[in-house]
Amino acid sequence: MAGPRKASPGARLPDTPGAWLRHAVRLYEKHGLALGQIATTAHDEALYLILRTLELPLDSDERVLKQPLTAVQQTALAEVFRRRVEEHMPAAYLTKEAWLGDRRFYVDERVLIPRSYFLEIIPEQLDAWLPDPKKVTQVVDVCTGSGCLAILLAQHFPRAKVDAVDLSADALEVAKINVRDYRLTRRVTLHRSDVFDAVPAVKYDVILSNPPYEPSQHCDALPVEFRREPRLALDGGRDGLDIIRKLLRQARTRLKPHGIVLIEVGGLRAAMDREFAVLDPHWLHTADGSDCVCVIHAARLRNLPR
Template sequence: MPPAGASLGDWLQYAERLYAREKLALGQVAASAHDEALYLLLHTLGLPLDSPAHVLAKPLTTAERAAVETMLRRRVVDRVPAAYLTHEAWLGEHRFYVDERVIIPRSYFLEIIPQQLDGWLPDPEKVRRVADVCTGSGCLAILLAHHFPAAKVDALDLSAEALEVAEINVREHRLTRRIALYRSDVFDAVPAANYDVILSNPPYEPSAHVNAQTPEFKAEPRMAHDGGKDGLVIIRKLLQQAGARLAPQGIVLIEVGGLQAAMNREFAALEPHWLRTEDSADCVCLIHAARLQAWRR
């Protein structure tokens, strides 16, 4: 452990060594141990996340040292995900409250909503009705409400606990008039509507993969990950229900993780189009209302 009077930079190096030694899982808050540990230390010390590099030279007081030690113990020994320690997660410039009731936000829709969505819509300014299926913390419903300022967003989740967190976030983003939350198994309990956009980041991991997850990912609600035996259970239900709820020019977008090949096989008739993502994962598919409506007949 760094000696008394050690600087923030010394603690950062120490934290990075712990992350490597204990093989902590990454990917929930940041992709590298350096970025996650720096985030955790700055947050613990109440310093801005965009602090200049010279803060690393700052020696820690006795109280700060104790706070950092506690935080690192919770992360390294108890394997608590960083976002559950800080009770926040960031998608771009947007901050969301999180705790163990919801999966930590980290969706490809963060890049797709601002960069690609409008190109698939006849008139993005006329988007009035949007649905976020499997909303969790409400993060994507909130990104959608910001992106389509004239739209009403229906956000649904089967987990009552997740919806409690979504309610906090909708309130903090001052969107209670535009986002309606529903407790529902996919669309079962949501009033009929003609959506311009239905978007979903559903649970899509095959159950066996979920059983083998690291402690950090197991700390997230299982129902946020578990897509049934082949991962497709919720996606199937969503596609069966979506056609009846889309406007004629509407679209469905679904993030599917590693299920691209399985989707292409099972839903070839729907002609899923795979959107490019910066890391080439290309795991978000877009399906047109016309394809879904013809498929259901």
């Protein structure tokens, strides 16, 4: 299969960002590149890659698409799209950044590319589940990866101490960069731990987690782009529930009496309702209707058999 045009001497490369955009969209279609990590359309992802590679603002207006490119810029774009096509390298790993709303996070292949529903849930719905959100002092993000959700939590609860937990030392290195970039090192503490095993005994107002929840077999069948993310970030064991089971069991002794657990579970809503009916999980509505984040009250966790 013919790959993207290479920057070989004499080869003609698209000579404006707009021509690159049209060329790149055709490449995405021809090579069946997987989307869904930072954008849902080839147009949006390719435009993002073009603007970032050319170091143009992401909100540039359409006129930039007509500007002539230098040979150096053309070569840079050829190399970015070569890696995207030939290596199926996710766009976020090429640019070393990912966006949650208007917040930018450093990412690389050591972490999942942030795309959590907690982006909408933390600012819009979380407070309604707490007796007094202003008095929240202890919060934990279990399975923190890049640290993105711990950072959103720290910004949402300005008086809270936030623990950010991950089993992967590599992921915690990335989280450290982001916590430092957001100047939150005094309030966000990173812990290397298998769920709560090595986390000091603290009672939390909020336990939040976007854990690995893909059934192992699904992970094997994912498109290459998703298999480039750390397996540990995706694989939730045979039925996807391994980490969630452990988290809920351990959460019983980790919450204040009014505390809550919030978990994002992807396609496991029905399995959760079956296995954890005694916890009465409440499913939060999300804009795209996937409704895959649940809230569970501390009092309900007592119903979990030991």
